[in-house]
Amino acid sequence: MHGEELTEQETALYDRQIRVWGADAQIRLTKSHILVSGIKGTVAEFCKNIVLAGVGSVTLIDDGTVNEEALNANFLIPPDDNAYRGKTVAEVCRDSLKEFNPMVLVSVEKGDLSTLGTEFLERFDAVVIGYGSRATKEAITVPWKLIPRRTSKLYFAMRGDY
């Protein structure tokens, strides 16, 4: 989808940030793929920022249902029954995020984080884990270490002692 040059539309949209980090960095952004699991508070903010920045794609994992806590802590979820009924947190967030930047591919992956294997994780340049237990953290660290490519990053933005 993206060659070695930015399209006219990208240049117009990303003008102000290209002046910060340059066209090369912007091109690399458009080729990156991010995995996000556990969307609350800080991670919702992160999703907004990374989508605005113009990454290639964002894959969301969060099978949780929309409850009161989610409505309070996550501004990506509109307090409108019709909007979120029958959907998971990830699905509602995907719909909101797509609006921030139609040029970014935002998709949902169902299933538990711990079932993800090395092959799946290989696709991503960065992975952000929003919440989970110690077990989750260990579960993902194992396949992560098996990925031969060492240039990507795994971030934990988790609360509480784990």
Add this chain to the structure above:
Amino acid sequence: MATQEQQSAIKGAKVLMVGAGGIGCELLKTLALSGFEDIHIIDMDTIEVSNLNRQFLFRRSHVGQSKAKVARDAVLRFRPHINISSYHANVKNPEFDADFFKQFDVVLNGLDNLDARRHVNRLCLAADIPLVESGTTGFLGQVTVHVKGKTECYECQTKPAPKTYPVCTITSTPTKFVHCIVWAKELLFAKLFGDKNQDNDLNVRPNNAASSSKEREDVFERAEDEDIEQYGRKIYDHVFGSNIEAALANEETWKNRRRPRPIYSKDILPESLTQQNGITQNCSVTDGDSMVSAMSSLGLKNPQELWGLTQNSLLFIEALKLFFAKRKKEIGHLTFDKDDQLAVEFVTAAANIRAESFGIPLHSLFEAKGIAGNIVHAVATTNAIIAGLIVIEAIKVLKKDANKYRMTYCLEHPSRKMLLMPVEPFEPNPACYVCSKTPLVLEINTQKSKLRDLVDRIVKAKLGMNLPLIMHGASLLYEVGDDLDDIMVANYNANLEKYLSELPSPVVNGSILTVEDLQQELSCKINVKHREEFDEEKEPEEMVLSGWTQSPATNGDNASTSNNENAIDVTESSSVAEIPTKKRRLSEFQPENHKKEIEKVESEDDDLMEIENPMVMSKKKKRV
């Protein structure tokens, strides 16, 4: 989560936001999510495409609409039961007087220019309402708190004035690319496409040759049926060729300077462009005037590419042609607009050719546009951080937690592992003419300067007054207002044209003027000192205002720009203040214990990074 105390302070608060742009969008979102229920926003701008990379409350479909209104609607969607009032207006409007400001518990600024910031500062002082100021540029940002009587006001430390350049540097002796841009934008573009009645320094030469100015005037006028390309080449040859030759004739100027070389179109461009470049004949224009682009018709795709003299020359002629061919009606009324693609192309080309002539490195269109348009580079994340900090300070203000007020600076790279640097606010500057009423001294030639000069350059520009009133003793020399009758207005207009010493109440050496802005509730006393001579280079305005203490925290740059102003005004100052190095009640966040925590948590693997739990961190801080 907020404590009970915080929650009640927040719930009952009435907050004013000034600005609904980069910082504004993030701020409105954060305020709403933090439990604020009564928010007012003022913003005079409309939404543009280049806003969408960070002003996330806006969509492409909103381009052209009011920022304040769309921001309000967007936030109400996820917090439908709070009150948000939007004003699509200029905060300097008289409706926003001290009484208007008095209804709020705190004012939060998300502005992008010094002028408005100073104005709001004064209104907040007049209304005695705390002000939380902020600004961002790229990865840098800061948040500052200003409470009358307790801390410095926004103007206690002079902020760098917009950069200006001496006229002769622009017209005759440029040494930097920005000089060429200013020439291309303020002189050439203005001369060709702007208001014909405006004074224009385009042909100013130090020792003016006797050749008739009438001749020169005719060059820029295009005859009714004159071939556009011929006209373009004529202009090209005039400004880049013969004007340069004429300048070279003055030996004195070039004694210690690199001589420019004249450039003529016949040497750079093929004889006839319309033959060479078939594309010019049928421009790919479909969607109306705003889509007209010389780059497009020349087949140039990449604005980041560095083009040489030939490409820039082709661009120059093509842009000029397109203005006359497709936008004829606008000629004579245009001002440079960074979002006007054709104008940007023309100015880039002109600046580059001039640069080539003077041996200055050329720049890409992308770079030139940034300089010509005073574009501030910006990303979403810095604004998000700053917005968060603003809310934190706002809550402290609402709780009147004066000891906790902080000026916080967001750095580009962590210093001692910290990205945010909090600093205690300083006490008010006793020599600040805004919040401490210090008198000022004005050195001026009272026999050769008119009242108009004093009003424009000192009262409005330097002192930042919007609707000034000038008194000499009991005599009212000048004022602005809606309720003035015709006789008074005529009287004031007459006064503007008089030399100071010839005013009905003569202003001479030793006179004391009182200058006021009733809306800003600011009053200053100016002691006038007559001075015969002024240095043409260093004091081109022939006026020197002094008296308030320049704080040593600001760097050397300020000294050079504050006295060196003239008619050509260029860039808006960066919105980010210098981090104060002067220490007057300064305390810094202690990093030692914090560092230990980070080290413990960091994993061995360099590709695994953990973000320390902020709750855990703050608990540990208290123990220290």
